[in-house]
Amino acid sequence: MYLKFYGLKKRPFELTPKVNNLFLGESHKEGLAVLKYGVMSDKGFLLLTGGVGTGKTTLINCLATSLGMTEDLCLISNPNLEIAEFYHFFANKIGLSFEGNKSKFFLAFEDLLKRNQKSGKKILLIIDEAHVLEVSMLEEIRLLTNISAGYPGGMSVFLVGQPELIERLEDDRLRPLRQRISLRFHLDALSREDTLQYILFRLNLAEAQQTGLFTDQAIDEIHRVSNGNPRVINIICDSALLDGYGKNSLQIDKKTVRECTARQQLPGEMGDSAGQRNKSFVENGLFWLLLILLCVESAGVWFAYQSGLLDGFWNFVKSYYFNMMS
Structure with a gap:
Protein backbone atom coordinates (compact mmCIF):
# COMPACT_ATOMS: atom_id res chain seq x y z
CA MET A 1 0.00 0.00 0.00
CA TYR A 2 2.73 2.48 0.96
CA LEU A 3 5.52 1.10 -1.26
CA LYS A 4 5.11 3.47 -4.22
CA PHE A 5 4.54 6.46 -1.94
CA TYR A 6 7.90 5.93 -0.20
CA GLY A 7 9.74 4.67 -3.29
CA LEU A 8 10.20 1.11 -1.99
CA LYS A 9 10.50 -2.01 -4.14
CA LYS A 10 9.17 -4.33 -1.43
CA ARG A 11 8.06 -4.26 2.18
CA PRO A 12 11.22 -3.60 4.21
CA PHE A 13 10.05 -4.85 7.60
CA GLU A 14 8.75 -8.34 6.96
CA LEU A 15 8.91 -10.58 10.04
CA THR A 16 10.62 -13.50 8.27
CA PRO A 17 13.72 -12.29 6.37
CA LYS A 18 15.68 -14.52 4.01
CA VAL A 19 18.76 -16.21 5.45
CA ASN A 20 21.07 -14.51 2.95
CA ASN A 21 19.69 -11.07 3.89
CA LEU A 22 20.26 -11.03 7.63
CA PHE A 23 21.35 -8.15 9.81
CA LEU A 24 23.63 -9.08 12.68
CA GLY A 25 24.05 -6.70 15.60
CA ASP A 188 21.24 -9.37 23.99
CA ALA A 189 18.82 -6.99 22.32
CA LEU A 190 19.99 -4.42 19.78
CA SER A 191 21.64 -1.24 21.03
CA ARG A 192 20.41 2.16 19.86
CA GLU A 193 23.12 2.27 17.19
CA ASP A 194 22.30 -1.28 16.13
CA THR A 195 18.62 -0.32 15.93
CA LEU A 196 19.48 2.52 13.55
CA GLN A 197 21.71 0.29 11.42
CA TYR A 198 19.04 -2.43 11.41
CA ILE A 199 16.39 -0.03 10.09
CA LEU A 200 18.76 1.36 7.44
CA PHE A 201 19.74 -2.19 6.45
CA ARG A 202 16.11 -3.17 5.96
CA LEU A 203 15.34 -0.02 3.98
CA ASN A 204 18.38 -0.61 1.78
CA LEU A 205 17.20 -4.15 0.99
CA ALA A 206 13.88 -2.65 -0.07
CA GLU A 207 15.81 -0.22 -2.35
CA ALA A 208 14.55 2.86 -0.53
CA GLN A 209 15.21 6.10 -2.41
CA GLN A 210 15.90 8.03 0.80
CA THR A 211 17.82 6.85 3.86
CA GLY A 212 16.40 9.51 6.17
CA LEU A 213 12.91 8.07 6.09
CA PHE A 214 12.84 7.98 9.91
CA THR A 215 13.97 11.03 11.90
CA ASP A 216 16.58 10.65 14.64
CA GLN A 217 13.90 11.27 17.25
CA ALA A 218 11.74 8.57 15.66
CA ILE A 219 14.67 6.13 15.87
CA ASP A 220 15.11 7.02 19.54
CA GLU A 221 11.44 6.31 20.20
CA ILE A 222 11.48 3.04 18.25
CA HIS A 223 14.47 1.81 20.21
CA ARG A 224 12.99 2.88 23.55
CA VAL A 225 9.60 1.30 22.98
CA SER A 226 10.93 -1.90 21.40
CA ASN A 227 13.81 -2.31 23.87
CA GLY A 228 15.94 -3.23 20.86
CA ASN A 229 13.85 -6.29 19.99
CA PRO A 230 14.13 -6.86 16.20
CA ARG A 231 10.70 -8.42 15.88
CA VAL A 232 9.01 -5.52 17.65
CA ILE A 233 11.08 -3.03 15.62
CA ASN A 234 9.66 -4.60 12.45
CA ILE A 235 6.10 -4.26 13.71
CA ILE A 236 6.56 -0.64 14.79
CA CYS A 237 8.28 0.46 11.57
CA ASP A 238 5.73 -1.23 9.31
CA SER A 239 2.86 0.35 11.23
CA ALA A 240 4.57 3.77 11.24
CA LEU A 241 5.03 3.68 7.45
CA LEU A 242 1.37 2.86 7.03
CA ASP A 243 0.42 5.75 9.32
CA GLY A 244 2.76 8.12 7.49
CA TYR A 245 1.20 7.11 4.19
CA GLY A 246 -2.23 7.84 5.58
CA LYS A 247 -1.07 11.31 6.67
CA ASN A 248 0.66 11.95 3.32
CA SER A 249 3.91 12.43 5.28
CA LEU A 250 7.17 11.67 3.48
CA GLN A 251 9.12 11.31 6.73
CA ILE A 252 8.30 9.36 9.89
CA ASP A 253 8.68 11.45 13.04
CA LYS A 254 8.51 10.70 16.75
CA LYS A 255 4.84 11.67 16.98
CA THR A 256 3.86 9.18 14.28
CA VAL A 257 5.77 6.39 16.05
CA ARG A 258 4.08 7.20 19.35
CA GLU A 259 0.64 7.28 17.80
CA CYS A 260 0.98 3.96 16.03
CA THR A 261 2.45 2.18 19.07
CA ALA A 262 -0.28 3.55 21.32
CA ARG A 263 -2.93 2.32 18.91
CA GLN A 264 -1.30 -1.07 18.45
CA GLN A 265 -1.07 -1.64 22.22
CA LEU A 266 1.28 -4.53 21.56
CA PRO A 267 1.96 -6.89 24.48
CA GLY A 268 5.38 -7.39 26.02
CA GLU A 269 7.97 -4.65 25.71
CA MET A 270 5.66 -2.03 24.21
CA GLY A 271 2.83 -2.65 26.62
CA ASP A 272 5.11 -2.61 29.66
CA SER A 273 6.73 0.70 28.78
CA ALA A 274 3.40 2.33 27.99
CA GLY A 275 1.94 1.13 31.24
CA GLN A 276 4.92 2.45 33.17
CA ARG A 277 4.56 5.88 31.54
CA ASN A 278 0.89 6.05 32.47
CA LYS A 279 1.57 4.99 36.05
CA SER A 280 4.35 7.55 36.43
CA PHE A 281 2.10 10.30 35.04
CA VAL A 282 -0.70 9.50 37.48
CA GLU A 283 1.63 9.21 40.45
CA ASN A 284 3.49 12.44 39.63
CA GLY A 285 0.25 14.34 39.07
CA LEU A 286 -1.16 13.21 42.39
CA PHE A 287 2.10 14.09 44.12
CA TRP A 288 1.95 17.71 42.95
CA LEU A 289 -1.74 17.94 43.82
CA LEU A 290 -0.99 16.76 47.34
CA LEU A 291 1.86 19.25 47.63
CA ILE A 292 -0.39 22.14 46.57
CA LEU A 293 -3.09 21.15 49.01
CA LEU A 294 -0.53 20.84 51.79
CA CYS A 295 0.68 24.39 51.10
CA VAL A 296 -2.89 25.69 51.11
CA GLU A 297 -3.57 23.99 54.42
CA SER A 298 -0.31 25.30 55.89
CA ALA A 299 -1.21 28.85 54.83
CA GLY A 300 -4.06 28.69 57.25
CA VAL A 301 -7.13 28.85 55.04
CA TRP A 302 -9.15 28.53 58.24
CA PHE A 303 -12.58 29.36 56.92
CA ALA A 304 -12.49 26.58 54.36
CA TYR A 305 -11.15 24.12 56.91
CA GLN A 306 -13.87 25.08 59.44
CA SER A 307 -16.60 24.60 56.91
CA GLY A 308 -15.37 21.04 56.38
CA LEU A 309 -15.01 21.47 52.60
CA LEU A 310 -11.21 21.34 52.46
CA ASP A 311 -11.06 18.64 55.12
CA GLY A 312 -13.39 16.37 53.19
CA PHE A 313 -11.58 16.94 49.93
CA TRP A 314 -8.20 16.45 51.62
CA ASN A 315 -9.30 13.06 53.01
CA PHE A 316 -10.68 12.01 49.62
CA VAL A 317 -7.44 12.82 47.79
CA LYS A 318 -5.29 11.05 50.39
CA SER A 319 -7.49 7.95 50.17
CA TYR A 320 -7.41 8.00 46.35
CA TYR A 321 -3.65 8.50 46.22
CA PHE A 322 -2.82 5.65 48.58
CA ASN A 323 -5.23 3.33 46.73
CA MET A 324 -3.41 4.11 43.48
CA MET A 325 -0.04 3.41 45.03
CA SER A 326 -1.09 0.10 46.59
Missing part, protein backbone atom coordinates in the same frame (compact mmCIF):
# COMPACT_ATOMS: atom_id res chain seq x y z
CA GLU A 26 27.12 -6.75 17.82
CA SER A 27 25.61 -9.36 20.13
CA HIS A 28 24.58 -11.50 17.15
CA LYS A 29 28.07 -11.33 15.65
CA GLU A 30 29.61 -12.34 18.96
CA GLY A 31 27.10 -15.14 19.39
CA LEU A 32 27.74 -16.47 15.89
CA ALA A 33 31.49 -16.48 16.54
CA VAL A 34 30.99 -18.37 19.82
CA LEU A 35 28.75 -20.99 18.17
CA LYS A 36 31.18 -21.50 15.29
CA TYR A 37 34.01 -21.90 17.77
CA GLY A 38 31.95 -24.46 19.66
CA VAL A 39 31.44 -26.58 16.55
CA MET A 40 34.97 -26.30 15.22
CA SER A 41 36.54 -26.94 18.66
CA ASP A 42 34.34 -29.96 19.40
CA LYS A 43 32.83 -28.47 22.56
CA GLY A 44 29.89 -30.88 22.56
CA PHE A 45 26.98 -29.24 24.38
CA LEU A 46 26.30 -25.53 23.77
CA LEU A 47 23.56 -23.34 25.24
CA LEU A 48 22.11 -20.28 23.48
CA THR A 49 19.47 -18.20 25.24
CA GLY A 50 17.69 -14.96 24.45
CA GLY A 51 14.36 -13.22 24.89
CA VAL A 52 11.40 -13.58 22.55
CA GLY A 53 12.11 -12.00 19.17
CA THR A 54 15.80 -11.28 19.79
CA GLY A 55 16.90 -13.35 16.79
CA LYS A 56 17.87 -16.77 18.17
CA THR A 57 16.33 -18.68 15.27
CA THR A 58 17.84 -16.21 12.81
CA LEU A 59 21.25 -16.80 14.35
CA ILE A 60 21.15 -20.59 14.19
CA ASN A 61 19.91 -20.49 10.59
CA CYS A 62 22.83 -18.20 9.80
CA LEU A 63 25.16 -20.63 11.56
CA ALA A 64 23.91 -23.61 9.58
CA THR A 65 24.33 -21.67 6.32
CA SER A 66 27.82 -20.42 7.18
CA LEU A 67 29.00 -23.92 8.10
CA GLY A 68 27.85 -25.22 4.72
CA MET A 69 26.48 -28.42 6.25
CA THR A 70 24.10 -30.11 3.84
CA GLU A 71 24.08 -33.47 5.62
CA ASP A 72 24.39 -34.71 9.18
CA LEU A 73 22.58 -31.56 10.30
CA CYS A 74 19.41 -31.97 12.33
CA LEU A 75 17.53 -28.78 13.14
CA ILE A 76 14.41 -29.32 15.25
CA SER A 77 12.25 -26.19 15.25
CA ASN A 78 9.29 -27.80 17.01
CA PRO A 79 10.50 -29.80 20.03
CA ASN A 80 6.99 -30.91 21.04
CA LEU A 81 7.71 -34.45 19.89
CA GLU A 82 7.21 -37.77 21.56
CA ILE A 83 10.44 -39.66 22.22
CA ALA A 84 9.81 -42.11 19.37
CA GLU A 85 9.03 -39.21 17.02
CA PHE A 86 12.25 -37.48 18.03
CA TYR A 87 14.36 -40.55 17.22
CA HIS A 88 12.57 -41.02 13.91
CA PHE A 89 13.16 -37.37 12.93
CA PHE A 90 16.79 -37.37 14.08
CA ALA A 91 17.55 -40.67 12.34
CA ASN A 92 16.04 -39.47 9.08
CA LYS A 93 18.12 -36.28 9.13
CA ILE A 94 21.43 -38.12 9.59
CA GLY A 95 20.72 -40.83 7.04
CA LEU A 96 19.61 -43.60 9.39
CA SER A 97 16.28 -45.19 10.16
CA PHE A 98 14.38 -45.79 13.37
CA GLU A 99 11.95 -48.67 13.58
CA GLY A 100 11.01 -48.27 17.23
CA ASN A 101 13.95 -50.20 18.71
CA LYS A 102 16.38 -47.84 20.47
CA SER A 103 19.03 -50.53 20.96
CA LYS A 104 19.27 -51.13 17.21
CA PHE A 105 19.31 -47.42 16.54
CA PHE A 106 22.12 -46.82 19.05
CA LEU A 107 24.21 -49.50 17.34
CA ALA A 108 23.61 -47.93 13.93
CA PHE A 109 24.35 -44.48 15.38
CA GLU A 110 27.65 -45.68 16.81
CA ASP A 111 28.63 -47.16 13.44
CA LEU A 112 27.88 -43.80 11.82
CA LEU A 113 30.08 -42.03 14.36
CA LYS A 114 32.93 -44.43 13.56
CA ARG A 115 32.61 -43.74 9.83
CA ASN A 116 32.39 -40.00 10.40
CA GLN A 117 35.51 -40.06 12.55
CA LYS A 118 37.46 -41.48 9.64
CA SER A 119 35.99 -39.05 7.10
CA GLY A 120 36.11 -36.01 9.38
CA LYS A 121 32.36 -35.39 9.30
CA LYS A 122 30.40 -34.01 12.24
CA ILE A 123 26.80 -34.38 13.36
CA LEU A 124 25.15 -31.19 14.50
CA LEU A 125 21.89 -31.39 16.46
CA ILE A 126 20.19 -28.02 17.01
CA ILE A 127 17.01 -27.88 19.07
CA ASP A 128 15.16 -24.57 18.90
CA GLU A 129 12.59 -23.60 21.54
CA ALA A 130 14.37 -26.00 23.89
CA HIS A 131 12.84 -24.31 26.95
CA VAL A 132 9.65 -26.33 26.36
CA LEU A 133 11.44 -29.70 26.40
CA GLU A 134 10.39 -32.16 29.07
CA VAL A 135 13.03 -33.56 31.41
CA SER A 136 12.53 -37.02 29.87
CA MET A 137 13.40 -35.68 26.39
CA LEU A 138 16.47 -33.87 27.67
CA GLU A 139 17.58 -37.15 29.23
CA GLU A 140 17.22 -38.89 25.85
CA ILE A 141 19.44 -36.27 24.28
CA ARG A 142 22.00 -36.88 27.00
CA LEU A 143 21.96 -40.59 26.15
CA LEU A 144 22.92 -39.73 22.58
CA THR A 145 25.85 -37.67 23.83
CA ASN A 146 26.94 -40.60 26.00
CA ILE A 147 27.44 -42.62 22.83
CA SER A 148 29.11 -39.78 20.92
CA ALA A 149 31.47 -39.13 23.86
CA GLY A 150 33.46 -42.15 22.75
CA TYR A 151 34.11 -40.41 19.44
CA PRO A 152 35.41 -36.90 20.24
CA GLY A 153 34.13 -34.31 17.81
CA GLY A 154 31.53 -36.68 16.47
CA MET A 155 28.49 -34.65 17.50
CA SER A 156 27.66 -31.19 18.81
CA VAL A 157 24.33 -30.36 20.44
CA PHE A 158 22.88 -26.83 20.60
CA LEU A 159 20.05 -26.12 23.01
CA VAL A 160 18.42 -22.86 21.95
CA GLY A 161 15.65 -21.21 23.91
CA GLN A 162 14.30 -18.45 26.08
CA PRO A 163 15.91 -17.69 29.48
CA GLU A 164 13.48 -20.15 31.10
CA LEU A 165 15.67 -22.87 29.63
CA ILE A 166 18.27 -22.17 32.31
CA GLU A 167 15.63 -22.69 34.99
CA ARG A 168 14.58 -25.95 33.35
CA LEU A 169 18.17 -27.21 33.41
CA GLU A 170 18.39 -26.53 37.15
CA ASP A 171 16.33 -29.66 37.77
CA ASP A 172 18.39 -32.07 39.90
CA ARG A 173 17.70 -34.86 37.43
CA LEU A 174 19.56 -32.90 34.75
CA ARG A 175 22.78 -32.39 36.69
CA PRO A 176 24.74 -34.79 34.41
CA LEU A 177 23.54 -32.83 31.38
CA ARG A 178 24.42 -29.45 32.92
CA GLN A 179 27.95 -30.63 33.55
CA ARG A 180 28.37 -31.28 29.82
CA ILE A 181 27.48 -27.77 28.69
CA SER A 182 30.85 -26.30 27.81
CA LEU A 183 29.74 -23.03 26.20
CA ARG A 184 26.92 -20.66 27.07
CA PHE A 185 25.88 -17.46 25.34
CA HIS A 186 22.99 -15.06 25.99
CA LEU A 187 21.80 -13.02 23.03
